[in-house]
Amino acid sequence: MEGAEIRHRTVEANGISMHVAEAGCDGNGCRPAIVFLHGFPELWYSWRHQMQHLAARGYRCVAPDLRGYGGTTAPPEVSAYSAFHVVGDVIGLLDALGLHKVFVVGHDWGALIAWYMSLFRPDRVIALVNTSVAFMRHLMIRAGDDAVSTTEYLRRTYGPTYYIVRFQEPGVAEKEFSPANARHIMRRILCKRFHSEAADHDSPLPAWLTEAEVDHFASAFEKTGFVGGINYYRNMDRNWELAAPWADAKVTVPTKFIVGDGDLTYPAIKDYLHNGGFKADVPLLEDVVVIPGAGHFIQQEKADEVSNHIYDFIAKF
Secondary structure (H helix, E strand, O other): OOOOOOEEEEEEEOOEEEEEEEEOOOOOOOEEEEEEEOOOOOOHHHHHHHHHHHHOOOEEEEEEOOOOOOOOOOOOOHHHHOHHHHHHHHHHHHHHHOOOOEEEEEEOHHHHHHHHHHHHOHHHEEEEEEEOOOOOHHHHOOOOOOOOOHHHHHHHHHOOOOHHHHHOOOOHHHHHOOHHHHHHHHHHHHHHOOOHHHOOOOOOOOOOOOHHHHHHHHHHHHHHOOHHHHHHHOOHHHHHHHOHHHOOOOOOOOEEEEEEOOOOOHHHHHHHHHOOHHHHHOOOEEEEEEEOOOOOOHHHHOHHHHHHHHHHHHOOO
């Protein structure tokens, strides 16, 4: 990577040790900090392009490995990966770094955590840019007498073989996501996400991804395995219950949402995004950007475009 230096350190926050990558201004006169939250199965490294881009424009960029990933503590208990824990990690990180309010940028699970953070602690968020995963009240928050748990809803909608449903059974995901196969797994997911046709043979890498970048992800997951990240999925029903006090809450921070038209999530949320539902739940939503030709890993696939969209939005504050 060229441009701004990426600095690394370990920070004690919320009872765990967090590996944090930083770039850009870290003294007086800085623009407000941006905290980047990655998804599954990813690392701080997923934001390498955006960190370079925004650090060069005067922002302090902070990208932790979330709990269970990379150089950050991975508690053994499944229950230690709830939304309360992970939002607590982010708040603890901000406190440790002396940051009161920040811009938050999330992707995949990081987007879910960013939505929860914006509900639980909007006082710490200047504005939010979320990618790929929209705010989904019925999946994130228990609300109403006829509410159906997250995993049961997914089972009814997509069937028992849907990956999130499969992940709930102990041992199944551990076998599928063996750290010994980390390189093949990362290559397959980054190229094709969870599509079954990519399971047996490695696909050629797309233009946005290099062998060295795959190696970076693979080497981390060979050491840590994937169980920490899988445990986030095993807390979806718990999060749904824990969030019940926010059943009628709205996301009240200025928000921009970015998704690729080829993202596996997009068909299911298209009507919600464009026909008023999303705006009703996120009243300070300023923009929904659909990037043609982009899939799920949008911040890597369309790095410059996503970086510019983030900058254009946060520069207003």
